[in-house]
């Protein structure tokens with residue numbers, strides 16, 4: 601680990617909040633402090649207030665499209681291995697912008713304000729060590745961090761081959777809870793399209809195919825049950841999706857004192873839709889990751905924002921989601937394993 605103390609916000613107030621384990625107030629404090637000391641950050645969060653959005657209603661759920669100019673780098677990021685190997689990793693603390701400061705979350709992660717926001721408050725949680733993005737080994741920590749930042753924030757994970765812009769550096773994101781449409785729609789989706797494969801007092805697993813996305817939704821108050829079930833799901837899923845370095849998925853996770861964890865797993869078959877690689881005027885720059893899959897689709901180009909309609913969204917989501925047959929097969933396998 602190579603962490604310079606200069607990268608940490610370390611005044612008395614933040615120390616007190618962290619000592620009290622009040623991480624929500626600590627992140628708020630970091631956010632306010634960074635807005636004052638980092639002009640790029642202030643400029644980009646100010647711009648976010650005026651971003652255009654439009655909504656499309658599907659059968660029982662909503663998709664929103666956000667035209668967000670500042671996300672161009674992330675949307676069009678070259679994540680080929682050769683290109684990753686030749687750049688300075690932007691999540692390694694020694695490469696962070698001079699103005700950027702963070703707070704430690706436990707022993708292994710630093711929480712940083714994201715300077716290219718989608719959420720009103722958007723954070724990146726990066727591992728202190730430069731190591732491969734891979735959820736299986738860090739799922740327990742992912743759950744713990746979502747509890748630590750509850751109830752205000754939702755945690756986001758993008759697999760290395762389907763949305764992570766730094767596939768070589770383990771990281772999560774955190775953003776305001778209920779900002780992503782699916783967080784408000786999930787119970788409705790469960791009722792309308794869900795197939796509950798296991799349900800008891802302390803754990804529920806539901807497969808959801810809403811015609812656009814293929815989702816596994818886990819609910820539990822017990823961390824050990826969440827971990828055990830997730831591992832079983834991952835092991836089965838490896839037989840159906842390329843497992844190098846892990847089967848393709850995006851995760852959204854939140855924690856509630858009364859209901860415990862909500863984990864939404866989006867199963868994927870590819871990272872980017874065909875239209876991403878076409879030449880203009882047929883090109884549409886959409887690169888779906890967890891937030892997009894959750895129903896907040898980011899377009900960094902205005903022409904794409906205007907062109908997007910329901911039909912196109914339906915096509916793109918089906919193209920990048922696990923196909924329906926495989927989803928059904930996987931459901932039967934996992935149902936047998938969980939019971």
Ligand SMILES: [Zn+2]
Nearest residue numbers: 689692730769
């Ligand atoms: Zn790194």
